[in-house]
Amino acid sequence: MSATFLHGAAAGARSRRQAAGAALLFGCLLASTTGCNTPSANHEMQQVSPPVHGRQHAEPVRLRIPAIGVNAPIGPLQVDNRVLPPPKDYQKTGWWRDGPEPGEPGPAVIIGHLDTARGPAVFFRLSELRTHDAIFVEKADGTTAVFTTQRIERHRKDRFPTQAVYGPTSDPQLRLITCSGSYDHQAHRYRDNLIAYAVQAHPKD
Template structure:
């Protein structure tokens, strides 16, 4: 069994018990001085037949581009640690892809996260809240292909009320979620109180 096959089997069958332990996304992911926050992990996914704009097996994402708001950044895979926590991207100017989920372009909701700022200033997803409806999101993949999504909506939710089902729930097509921190910065807790979530669907 190849490493890629092992990873895919792990990513497609996340047991409910394991999912409840995963504190996925944005742990310290919003500022150098911010604790960020955690969001629940994806629920169990099962395989579905593919049709239309869906790749049965897509290459890993390596870059994300949103021309309308000036995002053009490398994407690194993120893997949960022994405690079930997905670490934030190590760079404020690189995004991170939840490796256990779908590759962008496959059926389901692929998830890419990034910092909003740092002690030095704006970070990779600083302009994410300004994205307009239908804005194009391009994800370049390791095999040289590019998959294109269009933004459907943006939501801002409190970190303690993260919309797990709508972010990670099963989908009939290939979708994408972009996540960063937002809302008010709590000086006492040293973290942003909300998450900003972009919901997008594949268009080509």
Template structure:
């Protein structure tokens, strides 16, 4: 079992560089997430020098427990995923393909920065948790129930498809302007073999509200 994330962590330059190096590795092939290579590290995953104006909610760290996306019928537990043996981002095991995975090396949903939740689109036996992710529309809501009894409410900004080799790293992982959420799965044309799907489907969403359960 992976240890729970430390509460109240802050993004620092060393930790930021480590996170970028992690994301620049190969994503898990079985999920169809692509290789994100050839990007300048720059200031990716570097937290803000000073907090931005707080004209929006900001939450303290708390582990996410459940994901709700009513518009596409998603209601799923969230487990923690870390690094796979090859150094890539891990994903939920196939036997738990209807659960989502929060990357525990990044922010928790509601903190400043982009929290990352990944999920399978399908398996050989049928659709999985993020099968309909590309059907989401701007303005629709995503809710994340957290361990502290709060629910972080996000609003979809965009849903975009990227070639696996052309992920916009600064947009996906480097946006520390406000609390945000990234949902990621595979999509596009099935290439087969070790390549899996040709593209990544990424939902960009921003925290707009919170409430108690």
């Protein structure tokens, strides 16, 4: 495992359908076109569900990370047969819709592809994030949730830190996830996941 750092920001409250104790799987495999989109080697979320919040505020619509050149749309993702699939478009990101919105208490989770057979995808440079790098999540109501980098970790897929990624937090936080590590040609997937952790940014940050 390697490490680096993140902080998160701003506003929002809403109700969210939460299945208490539901298992959540995050799929991040490379298919024949590469990327992170097949459902094998997913990560099960056991007895972990984010806190239920108030009324819906505004869903995230765009992710900007100037330090690594990310400026991409965000679309909602939902668990399908116990799997949270990444976006179909390799240049877009996806937000776990049944979790917290970016900016409300709890860990908002956004995932994206590492690469494709033709080249880099949206999170190709995620490993380049450094402590205090700014992350901006634009929302449908025109507000922006601002985060700063706290740390980055790499974990083997069979040792995915479910509690650290999806477990409830008292403050607004953000998780960005993609594939990482060496490529297993026999299994057609990367062996690891890269996870960027962020916490709420404050005006002084």
